[in-house]
Amino acid sequence: MAKGIIRAKAKAKNGNTSVKIMAKHDMxxxxxxxxxxxxxxxxxxxxxxxxxxxKTVMEAHLGTAVSKNPYLAFTFEGGAKGDQLEITWTENTGTSSTETAKVR
Amino acid sequence: MISRRSVLKAVFTGGAIAGLGVMMPRIALAAWNATAFETDSQDAAMDAMYDSAPAASADVNLKAPDIAENGAVVPVTVSSGLAGVKSIAVFVEGNPQPLAAQFFIPAGTKAQASCRIRMGKTSAVTAVVETASGTFSASKEVKVTIGGCGG
Incomplete structure (x- = not known):
């Protein structure tokens, strides 16, 4: 797979999972x-x-006013330790990739 | 033995599988709204996104700094106590393209989103929350001491 640009941290706590995503991108x-x-x-x-x-838990549409190395944080219900999140990003140039992250 | 050919072949099959993975979860809730993202007017962007103009509401919480030392990275958090939140959008009025980001919140996900935005100059930041019963907004003036666009 292509070199990953996404660093994600997902943590399950009290039945909710908080996700923090940082993508390395110049925007x-x-x-x-x-x-x-x-x-x-x-x-x-x-x-x-x-x-x-x-199941999609978050869909973010970003514009040019999002800072370099975009950071995104949100919380969803459910999720358990060891589960996997799939993060798919698409550039305006059409380049896209899917990366995975484990819930901890 | 690892020959150049077998390595190349492995790379290509790997690529094909990765390609499949990309196709799979593309059950997008909505298409990227080019009209709204590319317009230079906040009102036009809102028109393209919502049926009605958003009403100011105390149930929309916009957390942003009073003074941003660096306009290139302004942390913003939007949350809402409203029921049935469908999407959250962040606008920066003074930017060349006011719509910064829109987050679609499916059922089961908390009505809260954080991100970092760019601000070209001091301006009002507006958060718009779209629910089943209408659109609501909150806005806040953020002072920028160094511009984020250009640099």
């Missing part, structure tokens, strides 16, 4: 210019879908 807005004054093309993560046991 280029398309508004910046390089030293020669040419616009740097936009390249950012558009969608991030987190699935647990095949």
């Amino acid at each position: 280029e807005t398309g508004n910046r210019k390089d030293k020669k004054g040419n616009k740097i093309p936009a390249k950012f993560i558009q969608t991030m879908v987190v699935a647990y046991n095949g």
Whole structure:
């Protein structure tokens, strides 16, 4: 699989699972210019879908105003230690990948 | 023996399986709303997303700093005590594209989301919570001392 850009921490506690996700990504807005004054093309993560046991627990749509190395945190009901989360991200360029993380 | 050919073959099959994995969980709740994300007006973005203009509500909690030292990374947390929350969106009025992010909350997930946003200049940050019974918002002025766009 492609080199992972996602670092995720999921922790099950009292029947809820809290998830923290950090993706290593520049989130280029398309508004910046390089030293020669040419616009740097936009390249950012558009969608991030987190699935647990095949069920989507969070779907985030991101715009260019999300900071570099986007961070995302949320909590869902259920989840147990050792279970797996599937995180799928898609860039505006069409590149996408699925990475997994274990609930601890 | 590990020949170049067998290594390449393994890489390609691995890639194909990874590709399948990508296709599987793509039961997206909604398509990425290009109109809303690319517009330079907050009102136009809201129009493209919601049926009605959001009403200010005390049940929407927006947590953002009063002064952001670094506009490139502004931590924002939105939570809501409202029932049946469908989505949470964050807008930054002064940005070139005001819509920063939208989170779709399926049943079973808490109506809370945190993320970090970019802010080009001091402006109002608005959180909009969409529920089955309408849209509600909360907003807060965040001062930015260093711009996050350009740099």
